Amino acid sequence: MLDSSKISGTTRVCGIIGFPVEHSFSPAMHNAAFKALELDYVYVPFPVAPAFLAEAVAAVRALSMAGANVTVPHKKNVIPCLDKLTPAASLIGAVNTIVRRGEELCGYNTDGAGFIRSLNEEGQFIPGGKNVLILGSGGAARAVAVELALAGADKILLANRTMERASELAGVITMNTSAKAQAVPWLKLSLEKAVESSDLVVNTTPMGMYPHVEGYPDIPYELLRDGQLVYDLVYNPTRTAFMEKASAKGAMVLNGLGMLLYQGALAFELWTGCNAPIEVMRRALQEAVRF
Numbered sequence: 001m002l003d004s005s006k007i008s009g010t011t012r013v014c015g016i017i018g019f020p021v022e023h024s025f026s027p028a029m030h031n032a033a034f035k036a037l038e039l040d041y042v043y044v045p046f047p048v049a050p051a052f053l054a055e056a057v058a059a060v061r062a063l064s065m066a067g068a069n070v071t072v073p074h075k076k077n078v079i080p081c082l083d084k085l086t087p088a089a090s091l092i093g094a095v096n097t098i099v100r101r102g103e104e105l106c107g108y109n110t111d112g113a114g115f116i117r118s119l120n121e122e123g124q125f126i127p128g129g130k131n132v133l134i135l136g137s138g139g140a141a142r143a144v145a146v147e148l149a150l151a152g153a154d155k156i157l158l159a160n161r162t163m164e165r166a167s168e169l170a171g172v173i174t175m176n177t178s179a180k181a182q183a184v185p186w187l188k189l190s191l192e193k194a195v196e197s198s199d200l201v202v203n204t205t206p207m208g209m210y211p212h213v214e215g216y217p218d219i220p221y222e223l224l225r226d227g228q229l230v231y232d233l234v235y236n237p238t239r240t241a242f243m244e245k246a247s248a249k250g251a252m253v254l255n256g257l258g259m260l261l262y263q264g265a266l267a268f269e270l271w272t273g274c275n276a277p278i279e280v281m282r283r284a285l286q287e288a289v290r291f
């Protein structure tokens with residue numbers, strides 16, 4: 001439990017703006033990090049109904065907060081409330097981290113960058129020149145696909161139940177980055193080619209997420225092999241049916257806890273200017289996810 005008796009007149013406030021936010025793991029992760037580095041910061045959950053979003057964001061400035069995370073359903077709608085966006089956040093079209101610099105509110109997207117850092121640190125995977133298959137084309141896929149493209153991935157294939165969404169995202173990437181992005185129909189033959197030609201396969205759909213733990217995306221698992229990395233953005237359960245099926249074919253597998261951890265670490269570094277205590281944050285997350 002956070003020791004609230006330590007909060008004083010100099011304490012800097014960060015938080016998370018979402019609706020709902022009760023189940024967020026971010027307060028546990030950030031408060032553990034502040035405590036470990038003895039930083040005079042506190043991280044608070046703020047349930048903000050959509051009608052109050054603009055007022056809540058204005059409060060980040062008015063209350064001299066260090067910044068805030070932004071989560072569902074506000075990641076897109078927060079953009080008009082901000083003064084500046086990073087080029088990546090602008091391409092992704094969503095913000096998950098606000099940093100206050102004086103009177104200016106700057107919007108970042110650390111979700112995709114957190115994914116890349118997880119790939120580097122936990123999968124020893126460097127995206128430059130690699131071929132990737134992304135399953136799904138929603139908000140998380142957008143962050144992942146844009147950052148993979150900015151990190152130099154060569155070919156990005158997007159398979160989605162709703163083909164138009166995949167085509168739109170492929171167009172954004174091809175027009176704005178050097179990566180070659182293409183939508184592929186969710187059909188046996190096209191998925192076979194895509195799985196065979198990919199170094200990395202990422203599930204960005206919620207299939208397999210608790211409580212529907214028996215679910216998994218329908219892809220030709222028999223074509224997966226040793227040397228490929230298979231990444232599931234889902235982290236509850238920590239070993240999904242998708243990961244089990246890929247691992248059985250020899251692929252290396254990772255769950256989405258690393259992405260969650262590193263998006264938080266990047267936000268922490270933006271707010272405090274200190275290196276994030278990764279292992280402290282990882283332990284806090286693992287404990288929070290277990291309950």
Ligand code: NAP
Pocket residue numbers: 111135136137138139140141160161162165204205206207209233234235256257259260261263
């Ligand atoms: P979203 O914007 O609603 O997108 C969901 C995507 O999954 C869409 O492409 C959707 O296809 C597809 N999909 C949903 N149900 C499906 C089904 N039954 N069969 C086939 N496709 C299906 O959601 P999101 O924000 O991108 O989140 C997606 C997942 O990523 C969630 O499980 C979320 O918890 C996880 N996530 C993890 C992290 C992390 O840090 N690890 C961060 C963000 C999100 P259509 O376009 O056809 O609807």
